[in-house]
Amino acid sequence: MKRKLKYAIGIVLVLIPLLLPFVYKYKDYLDDKLIDITVIGQVVENQDTYLIVRLDSDGHLCEAGKPDSLEDLSEFKVGDKVSITYSGGIREQIPAILAEVNKIELVEK
Numbered sequence: 001m002k003r004k005l006k007y008a009i010g011i012v013l014v015l016i017p018l019l020l021p022f023v024y025k026y027k028d029y030l031d032d033k034l035i036d037i038t039v040i041g042q043v044v045e046n047q048d049t050y051l052i053v054r055l056d057s058d059g060h061l062c063e064a065g066k067p068d069s070l071e072d073l074s075e076f077k078v079g080d081k082v083s084i085t086y087s088g089g090i091r092e093q094i095p096a097i098l099a100e101v102n103k104i105e106l107v108e109k
Helices: 002-032
Strands: 037-046 050-055 061-065 081-086 096-098 101-106
Touching: 037 061, 050 081, 061 101
Parallel strands: 061 096
Antiparallel strands: 037 050, 037 081, 050 061, 081 101
16 A cells, blocks of 8 residues: 555656646746737827827726727817727836727717
8 A cells, every 4th residue: 555655656746847847838828818908988188199098997097009900090089988909918107008909999978
């Protein structure tokens, strides 16, 4: 019985270091996977290439760059409610910059 237990412990101790690289590789894969996030806010300022938006969720200001799918940002006026979908995270600055903006749409009032 003790002999089988020693073999089992030995096998586990050998397998753990062999499997760890695969576990870390999968964890890195999950961390790199992009997830689209949508936020809603009110336009505070409209520039040619970006919008400054006050988020409804926390009241912070953020900058959303023009996505490739839009010709220009002239359709968005100060005070409009907009929905912004982005996937690149937030660059910590003031105002925060939403990275890799995919879509900006007007929200029905």
